[in-house]
Amino acid sequence: MSVFNSFFGKSENQSSSTSKINWIPLQDLGQLNEIITNSNQKQVIIFKHSTRCIVSRTALKQFENEFDVELHCNVSTYFLDLLEHRDISNEIASRFGVYHQSPQLLLIKGGKSVYDVSHSDIDAGELKGKL
Numbered sequence: 001m002s003v004f005n006s007f008f009g010k011s012e013n014q015s016s017s018t019s020k021i022n023w024i025p026l027q028d029l030g031q032l033n034e035i036i037t038n039s040n041q042k043q044v045i046i047f048k049h050s051t052r053c054i055v056s057r058t059a060l061k062q063f064e065n066e067f068d069v070e071l072h073c074n075v076s077t078y079f080l081d082l083l084e085h086r087d088i089s090n091e092i093a094s095r096f097g098v099y100h101q102s103p104q105l106l107l108i109k110g111g112k113s114v115y116d117v118s119h120s121d122i123d124a125g126e127l128k129g130k131l
Contacts, residue, residue, distance in 0.1 A: 048102055
């Protein structure tokens, strides 16, 4: 079973215990209102992740390995398990005018998505240039 989990992950955010990123679990639609409001003072990253997809797991691990922890004071980082919270994923697509994808990374600033990438285009270095 551990081999299976290493490829596909668990339904819970397994990365929070091993990641250098302090992910905030995105588990409630109300949090989107907070994200929009808070993004006026501090930029917000939303990482949408499918726990059953090897491509998503690979993108997440690569992003976490490359993420500059010094940026953490400048951004809030939210993690969405979209299999558990598809309703939130759909609402993200609607509110921010983006097409639903997985894995997907959004940068929210001033209540709007100013940067949106998915799959192999998720790149911590590229994101750093947008902050």
